[in-house]
Amino acid sequence: MATYNHKKIESKWQKIWQKNDFEIWHADYRAKEPKKYVLDMFPYPSGDGLHVGHVEGYAASDILSRYYRMRGFNVLHPMGWDAFGLPAENYAIKMKTHPRLVVEKNIKNFTKQLRSLGFSYDWQREINTTDPEYYKWTQWIFLQLFNKGLAYEAEVPVNWCLSCKTVLANEEVSNDKCGRCGAAVERKKLNQWMLKITAYADRLLEDLADLNWPEKVVEMQKNWIGRSEGAEIEFPVADSGLKVKVFTTRADTLAGATYLVLAPDHSLISLLDARIRNKNSVNEYIERTKRKSELERISDIKSKTGVELQGLNVINPFTRKEIPIWISDYVLASYGTGAVMAVPAHDDRDFAFAKEFNLPVIQVVSGDGLSGQEKEMKEAYTGEGIMINSGEFNNLPNHIARERIVEFVKGDKKVNYKLRDWIFSRQRYWGEPIPIIKCEKCGNVPVPEKDLPVLLPKVKNYQPTGEAESPLAAIKSWVNVACPVCGGPAKRETNTMPQWAGSCWYYLRYLDSLNKEAMAASVKEKYWMPIDTYIGGVEHAVLHLLYARFWHKVLFDIGAVSTKEPFQKLVNQGLILGSDGQKMSKSRGNVINPDAIIKEFGADSLRLYEMFMGPLEDAKPWQPEGIIGLYRFLGRVWKLISQKSKVKKSLLAGKQEKPDNSAALDRLLHKTIKKVGSDIENFHFNTAISALMILFNEMEHAKSAPLPDGSGNANAPMRKEYMEIFLKLLFPFAPHLAQELWSRLQSNRGSSVKSGQQSGNDGLLDKEPWPQYDEALILESEVELLIQVDGKLRDKILVAKGISQAEAEKIALSQTKIKEIMGDKKAKKIIFVPDRLINIVLL
């Protein structure tokens, strides 16, 4: 008998599925069935090709999609390419070729790889963010942002990557390093295009509540937005008409504010320059701060530095006392007002600073055993409590005093966010041109819609200029245009959009990828949105997922989409680590190449293994020996079911099928149908596969058992119905093998049924309904009752389901084993859990 030939089977079915441009998986919005939109985070088609991490998420979404189709849903499951970005551009610079050619080549390879895995994508909807027909609409959306005042130019301090030679968004920088290349990031001031994401901060925060997302991602977005409610309070500068505004969330502690701290680049310093007595040391400190990197500043968290502005004081508006002004780098110019009132008694940072420079500490909230009578506080008290040392507010709970003190000093309630506006321009070539024309007379003029897309022109040199311009600036014929408003001489914006632009709305383009009139027809958008399930890595928690939500909300506000949020449910697949438990990386040499695995074991084994490894969302190490188990499993499935045809042909007429007698197998079958279905819906693919193995092991066992009449033909065929149901359950996980065996079973229906007529489904499992289970069959008539004595398991008995407590007690107490253990002791109490256990308590 032929052994399991995965290569032959997989390429055979991939060819069949490919017919008519994958018509089999093409979804139409006019279908009568209810819809499901199952989306993968589309890949950046890198030169390294597909990673086993991609396969994990894509296998999960494919299983879900195939399952939903069999359940009768109209499933949209598309794929495309997020192809703008630096790696392609850098490679192109190195190889002196056009990035488009690099991208085309990579896409070709990715396509081949994805198809070799048998993923059921609707390839007719394939998109590519670098296709002018696609980025025409990315530019169109930018214009909508511009027209709403949400895209603006500003001179701002930016993160400049010294290696990529471009600015980066705050979200792309971590620990002062470029998130992409790891090189150092420098701060400088540049004129940049900004997107006003802060205008949506509240809605981005509030609407998280309605999403079915992992708690972790929700938390990360909340922290990133960093909403904080407080008040702005003014401190008059003594002997001057000037005032310093501070932001505080603890207005209740105002009486304890014993000094003020300004960020080193606060504007007051230059305004009152003449009155500062220690100008030299102040300037020195300011210079030193500028040179300090973010990393150095963080490592200085515990030890505080600073300089007093001698000659200047402010008046505490509550106590009316004069207090000194300091500057310190622990106060950030970019947050709040760039100035804080320091309350060392109730803030850890202020406390550390006060200790460093011997500044007075005045406790104004008592609590936690601290009454304010202690000679010296050992640390700041940041908890709740009762007001002290605060005049008329004494004895009030501090949260009530907080509101009243704001009123008392005529402060303004204020909400601050950590979220900053999105720095949107990049000084690189391989991105969407920003569709703006700069006219000396008219200013920034949007490119008229009819002129979209603004095509990315060919340049001789992709090398970044290292300046505030992209390589596009060198093409005079492209840059110089007539102003669309006044017709006068004007220049195109030469910066391009960041990598994230294209992925902010790609899920909408899939709905109507060929539309030339709109980004997507409204009728299609209304039918398909929102996305029911979005699967991808957690690394986009505050990048793509925040940016896309922002754009989506803008599109919602202008009526271009009908839902507030794009991604209803989000699932993060965990990292697949190397077999050493470390993150896979080329430098560690622990990278697994999916192509090699497919070649050796087949796509079905790879899919099955990655799903069997453990819970989808967990990080888990790749075990080189692990995949063999799944390969063996599929080999046994092949053997048992393909063998049938041979035996059947050779059997004498009249020989009956194996009755697969046992009600136990029937029960297991129906239990498995139920479990596999609910496990798929809950993303418990590992236990679904384990359930399939248990069922299959039993089927195999039943097959080799002798016939009930004792004839002992261990090779009698298995009941067809069992094998059919098993193959349907296996299909979403291992589609090639299940389909091959299914078609063999169908063609072996024998001469009584003409082939191809049996189901009208072209013999394709995709079109077969998911099996139904019978709840009545799952119920057991007998149950195993556990007998415990003092909570310890001592015996098990088989009893009729629904047995009464009295009966159960009688049986349990009559067991010899139990009698021995009990001796002459009497049961004090008996706990009975129906159909589960009986616990005899002696103690």
Add this chain to the structure above:
RNA sequence: GCCAGAGUGAUGAAAUUGGCAAACAUGCACGACUCAAAAUCGUGUGCCGAAAGGCUUGUGGGUUCAACUCCCACCUCUGGCACCA
């Protein structure tokens, strides 16, 4: 420091509402087949013990007839944020 998540055999892991800890798979050991090896199949495999039995889910305590599961404290690891006033 703050936030979130996780600690179960040699390994990946499993365990409806608190109710048989270790399903399923890998690895390993032994056996069958083979001249032999691979592949395949079978048996065994948490720990201690000859057995009876006892012990076991990061540590310590608690609630309960009964705790991997609930509560308290602590330890360790992973991810995120990091002087955000």
